[in-house]
Amino acid sequence: MSLDQIVIDTLVVGAGQAGIAMSEHLTQQGVPHIVLERDRIAERWRSGRWDSLVANGPAWHDRFPNLEFNGLDPNTFACKDRVADYFEDYAKTFEAPIHVGVEVLSVERNQGKPGFAVQTSNGLVQAERVVVATGAFQRPVVPPIVPQDARVTQIHSADYRNPQQLPPGGVLVIGAGSSGVQIADELQRAGRQVHLSVGPHERPPRSYRDRDFCWWLGVLGEWDKAAPPLGREHVTIAVSGAHGGETIDFRRLAHQGIVLVGLTKSFDNGRVHFHKDLATNVERGDDSYLALLDAADAYVARTGVDLPEEPSAREMLPDPECIVRPILSLDLAESGISTIIWATGYATDYGWLHVDTFDDKGKPQHQRGVSSEPGIYFLGLPWLSRRGSSFIWGVWHDAKYIADHIATQRKYLAYRKTVQGQ
Numbered sequence: 001m002s003l004d005q006i007v008i009d010t011l012v013v014g015a016g017q018a019g020i021a022m023s024e025h026l027t028q029q030g031v032p033h034i035v036l037e038r039d040r041i042a043e044r045w046r047s048g049r050w051d052s053l054v055a056n057g058p059a060w061h062d063r064f065p066n067l068e069f070n071g072l073d074p075n076t077f078a079c080k081d082r083v084a085d086y087f088e089d090y091a092k093t094f095e096a097p098i099h100v101g102v103e104v105l106s107v108e109r110n111q112g113k114p115g116f117a118v119q120t121s122n123g124l125v126q127a128e129r130v131v132v133a134t135g136a137f138q139r140p141v142v143p144p145i146v147p148q149d150a151r152v153t154q155i156h157s158a159d160y161r162n163p164q165q166l167p168p169g170g171v172l173v174i175g176a177g178s179s180g181v182q183i184a185d186e187l188q189r190a191g192r193q194v195h196l197s198v199g200p201h202e203r204p205p206r207s208y209r210d211r212d213f214c215w216w217l218g219v220l221g222e223w224d225k226a227a228p229p230l231g232r233e234h235v236t237i238a239v240s241g242a243h244g245g246e247t248i249d250f251r252r253l254a255h256q257g258i259v260l261v262g263l264t265k266s267f268d269n270g271r272v273h274f275h276k277d278l279a280t281n282v283e284r285g286d287d288s289y290l291a292l293l294d295a296a297d298a299y300v301a302r303t304g305v306d307l308p309e310e311p312s313a314r315e316m317l318p319d320p321e322c323i324v325r326p327i328l329s330l331d332l333a334e335s336g337i338s339t340i341i342w343a344t345g346y347a348t349d350y351g352w353l354h355v356d357t358f359d360d361k362g363k364p365q366h367q368r369g370v371s372s373e374p375g376i377y378f379l380g381l382p383w384l385s386r387r388g389s390s391f392i393w394g395v396w397h398d399a400k401y402i403a404d405h406i407a408t409q410r411k412y413l414a415y416r417k418t419v420q421g422q
């Protein structure tokens with residue numbers, strides 16, 4: 001269907017979880033809107049992740065408030081296709097006005113009249129407001145360390161699907177956030193020799209005293225923190241729902257056969273060099289783990305809530321050889337490494353958004369998603385309003401705030417029109 005010459009109050013770009021949450025709240029506020037999605041609903045969950053991925057949070061937590069996962073034990077972890085199905089079903093519950101297969105090519109502020117001209121692959125749309133719900137995980141980031149002509153296959157975790165996809169041989173996984181550790185674990189279990197480059201990270205216990213860490217972060221107010229602690233802004237979090245949900249424990253991974261190395265530093269003559277920070281990074285990860293146990297114990301003591309003690313959670317495995325005597329460089333060919341997987345995260349991509357709301361580093365300027373450019377909104381970004389903002393449950397609450405803001409703006413404009421009309 002051509003969208004040419006459509007005039008709409010609010011146009012939402014992207015129909016992932018952020019766009020769907022936005023559409024639900026705009027519907028409730030009676031704001032006329034459309035959602036444009038270049039692929040399919042929840043495409044990232046459908047095709048943008050590896051085959052065995054399951055949600056990092058249990059099904060009771062990683063969902064929107066108004067719908068449970070049909071037929072799934074709430075304490076289990078939904079596989080990625082179930083998550084995609086969930087969002088498709090969710091969009092149907094309120095007949096979200098989503099147009100799939102339509103890419104937004106550019107957004108320009110109109111001159112001399114309100115709103116924005118939105119050029120799409122299906123025609124030119126006029127919109128009073130634009131909500132950018134394209135998320136934080138748009139463009140895979142690979143640091144320029146190993147040249148493309150080095151004799152090793154290099155892929156980003158966004159392009160990893162399964163062990164069979166890789167050429168025979170060992171694998172160096174760079175990055176030990178949730179993606180890197182899960183991929184390294186899967187490859188090692190599939191019989192590959194795996195090295196894992198571990199930088200600074202946090203690793204909460206999967207569960208403690210009979211409660212999942214998602215529950216603990218909730219009752220301890222951690223999901224609602226407004227900003228990351230100073231100096232920890234770029235620290236990744238290592239969690240997993242794989243195998244029924246296990247705590248990420250780097251010593252266990254090493255005892256299982258994965259060789260840990262420090263942060264990847266440089267490359268020359270076929271050798272990758274690593275920082276001497278492995279032990280420190282693992283210790284700091286332990287600190288974050290133990291801090292959560294301490295906070296949970298203090299919560300139990302304070303509130304008297306009846307949860308079983310779990311002293312074994314504080315027992316640590318002995319340091320493996322790779323931590324005691326760290327490897328500081330590896331000759332890829334000699335080590336039999338045929339593939340490097342960069343699990344080094346994502347960046348945003350706003351090449352199509354031609355409005356004046358970015359700082360000199362290209363970061364959107366906004367307050368809780370309301371941008372410095374009137375009429376432009378951002379949703380789904382990490383720490384948009386709080387720690388939970390880029391996750392499934394958090395984005396729903398941020399969308400509500402933005403919909404309220406839009407509804408209030410519409411009321412102001414309606415008031416002005418009434419006065420002029422008299």
Ligand SMILES: Cc1cc2nc3c(=O)[nH]c(=O)nc-3n(C[C@H](O)[C@H](O)[C@H](O)COP(=O)(O)OP(=O)(O)OC[C@H]3O[C@@H](n4cnc5c(N)ncnc54)[C@H](O)[C@@H]3O)c2cc1C
Pocket residue numbers: 013014015016017018019036037038039040041042043044045049054055056057062102103104105133134135136137138179352379380381390391392393
């Ligand atoms: C590996 C991985 C695992 C994750 N696991 C979890 C988890 O278990 N639990 C959790 O809560 N969070 C998880 N997240 C974080 C987050 O929930 C997901 O990344 C989620 O997909 C983000 O949703 P979103 O709607 O913000 O963005 P996306 O899902 O990326 O959706 C944005 C949509 O916008 C579309 N789009 C982009 N540009 C345009 C354009 N110009 N025109 C039209 N459409 C466009 C894209 O096609 C896409 O469908 C995970 C993230 C990653 C990377």
